[in-house]
Amino acid sequence: MKWSDTRDIAIALADKFGDVDPRYVRFTDLHRWICELDGFSDDPEKSNEKILEAIQMTWIDEMD
Incomplete structure (x- = not known):
């Protein structure tokens, strides 16, 4: 993944840190x-x- 892979990074973060509120x-x-x-x-x-x-x-957005 690169910095430009915004959605892929967001999905990976949601998977890894599902209990964290990204806000x-x-x-x-x-x-x-x-x-x-x-x-x-x-x-x-x-x-x-x-x-x-x-x-x-x-x-x-992925958390919603």
Whole structure:
């Protein structure tokens, strides 16, 4: 997975952290969790707030 794989990342986060409400996850934690996902292979430095926000919003949608 790469940073551009927003939906795949959101699904993986929902599977791994199903008991976490994504609305309250800090971006620092979100970044770390994404980098630690199995199958994630992008450069951690290529992330930014816009990318993390898009992933968080998609994760929220996946929880509904």
